[in-house]
Amino acid sequence: MSTVTYSQYLQLKQLLSLQQPLTPDDDREIHDGERLFIVVHQASETLLSQALTDLRHIEAGLCDSECSDHRANRAARVVETLESHLVLLRSSLKPEHFQLFRDRFGTASGLQSKQFHELFEITHRLAQRHAAGGVESGGIELAERELVRLRAATRSWRYTHLKLVEHMLGDQQGTGETSGVEYLRQRMDEATTEIAGGGDGSTTEPPGC
Numbered sequence: 001m002s003t004v005t006y007s008q009y010l011q012l013k014q015l016l017s018l019q020q021p022l023t024p025d026d027d028r029e030i031h032d033g034e035r036l037f038i039v040v041h042q043a044s045e046t047l048l049s050q051a052l053t054d055l056r057h058i059e060a061g062l063c064d065s066e067c068s069d070h071r072a073n074r075a076a077r078v079v080e081t082l083e084s085h086l087v088l089l090r091s092s093l094k095p096e097h098f099q100l101f102r103d104r105f106g107t108a109s110g111l112q113s114k115q116f117h118e119l120f121e122i123t124h125r126l127a128q129r130h131a132a133g134g135v136e137s138g139g140i141e142l143a144e145r146e147l148v149r150l151r152a153a154t155r156s157w158r159y160t161h162l163k164l165v166e167h168m169l170g171d172q173q174g175t176g177e178t179s180g181v182e183y184l185r186q187r188m189d190e191a192t193t194e195i196a197g198g199g200d201g202s203t204t205e206p207p208g209c
Helices: 006-010 028-059 065-092 095-105 114-133 144-169 181-196
Strands: none
Touching: 028 065, 028 095, 028 114, 065 144, 095 144, 114 144, 144 181
């Protein structure tokens, strides 16, 4: 049996060295609030990589029906978990503390998240293929209930993200130089309009503002 330890297996030494707040550590309250902000986003990107692993496998046609359903369900549950991360931030990071370190990370924004962008693109493509060919299309077999759950999870995440930004920024401009909450609300409205018109509402625009 391997003698690898828990810490070695998870590479905890490296992992726990990656949280580097830009706030000086002598301003402990703001420093630790920024650390939470970093931890939540790093954890989200890590979990997101798992959802993408599953969705890429489905999209590549490497799954039968049972495998596709299982992986789509797992991806949806990951996205649902990501939403709980937003709830954690809203309940545990004071807006006034966020404002005190916000300028330190400059124009860094969720708009730049390649993984979130890919999540929305894949979800959109799967929905389009499903609509065009039914349950099985282009080598993809995906039950309607799992696709609905995945799409619902991504839309719910967007709404919760909007409420978080609204709570933290109010009517301020986003760090990605957008109009902030108004930009996110517009993206939500466009998705809702698409659904009303018979589309899937899976806007491919990345999150963030």
